[in-house]
Amino acid sequence: MNNDIQQSELLFYLPITLSYGIACLIAWLGFRKIKIWNIKSNKKPNKPGLELLLAIISVVGVFGVGRIYSAGFLIPAIYNPWAWVLNNLIIYSPIFIYLIIRRQSLSTIWLSPKNLHIKLGIGIIGAIAATALFLVLRGEVNRWPDVFDRAFTFHNVTNFVAVFLENLAIAFLFIRLSWVANLKVALVIPGMLFALAHVPGMLADGDPWWHIMLMSICTGSIAVFVLYTSSKVKDIIWLGLVHYFLDVAINAF
Numbered sequence: 140m141n142n143d144i145q146q147s148e149l150l151f152y153l154p155i156t157l158s159y160g161i162a163c164l165i166a167w168l169g170f171r172k173i174k175i176w177n178i179k180s181n182k183k184p185n186k187p188g189l190e191l192l193l194a195i196i197s198v199v200g201v202f203g204v205g206r207i208y209s210a211g212f213l214i215p216a217i218y219n220p221w222a223w224v225l226n227n228l229i230i231y232s233p234i235f236i237y238l239i240i241r242r243q244s245l246s247t248i249w250l251s252p253k254n255l256h257i258k259l260g261i262g263i264i265g266a267i268a269a270t271a272l273f274l275v276l277r278g279e280v281n282r283w284p285d286v287f288d289r290a291f292t293f294h295n296v297t298n299f300v301a302v303f304l305e306n307l308a309i310a311f312l313f314i315r316l317s318w319v320a321n322l323k324v325a326l327v328i329p330g331m332l333f334a335l336a337h338v339p340g341m342l343a344d345g346d347p348w349w350h351i352m353l354m355s356i357c358t359g360s361i362a363v364f365v366l367y368t369s370s371k372v373k374d375i376i377w378l379g380l381v382h383y384f385l386d387v388a389i390n391a392f
Contacts, residue, residue, distance in 0.1 A: 152357040154276035155385065159361045161272055162265035162381040163368040169261035170372040173254075187318035193237060194315040200233030201308060220293075224300045231304045234311050248311045249375045262380030270384045282388075290387045298392045303379035310375050313366055322370065326363050334359035 184190050207213065208226055216222040238247070245251060274280050289295055309329070317325035334355035341351045369375055386392065 152354050154273045156357040158269040158273040162269040163364045165265040166377045183318050191315045191319050197233040197237040204230045223297050227301045249373050258376040262377035266380045266384035269381050270388050286388050299383050302383045306375050306378050330359040330363045333362040
């Protein structure tokens with residue numbers, strides 16, 4: 140098994156971009172077909188600017204608790220096999236504290252148990268299709284049994300919570316950004332941030348300008364695809380499954 144998938148190569152970014160693209164298409168068509176995608180949008184609060192500011196503070200709090208975890212001050216793994224899951228819930232707790240204090244429902248982070256079985260089904264179909272496409276484009280179809288097996292190991296399953304909460308945090312901030320700006324602006328900002336986040340590493344590696352530009356376009360496109368689709372279907376459950384399976388496929392953990 141290849142334990143080192145180089146995430147700065149064209150052979151990584153192009154397949155992963157197309158894989159997220161097919162997953163987004165499946166989600167969009169799936170939610171539309173079963174007529175649960177026209178969920179009523181959350182009503183914009185009276186003070187959207189304040190909500191965005193508090194949301195940013197909450198996300199800063201997430202990073203702060205994360206630093207506390209890195210320093211070894213949360214639940215030690217030696218005492219509990221589910222410590223990683225519990226620690227992630229603690230790390231992302233500022234977001235849930237915000238929702239409680241501001242009296243906002245889980246629907247304001249695109250999370251709802253309504254039609255859960257359908258959402259899971261769409262997510263599973265999208266995850267399988269995206270993972271299969273990724274492996275085909277990389278010429279690694281032989282890895283499929285291993286990827287499937289590892290997706291259900293205890294170690295990797297505990298990572299699902301971390302992956303899902305990461306998506307939740309992005310949706311949380313994006314929704315509140317969209318309350319302040321229009322959808323196009325709300326999409327462009329995170330798209331640019333995701334694209335620029337990888338530039339320093341590629342510059343340090345001495346990558347040519349065309350390679351950096353192409354990688355930035357691919358990374359930014361994934362963010363836009365995912366956020367636009369999620370904004371239409373008002374759900375991130377499908378995304379959590381897709382993100383998790385692709386993370387297993389790229390040996391992220």
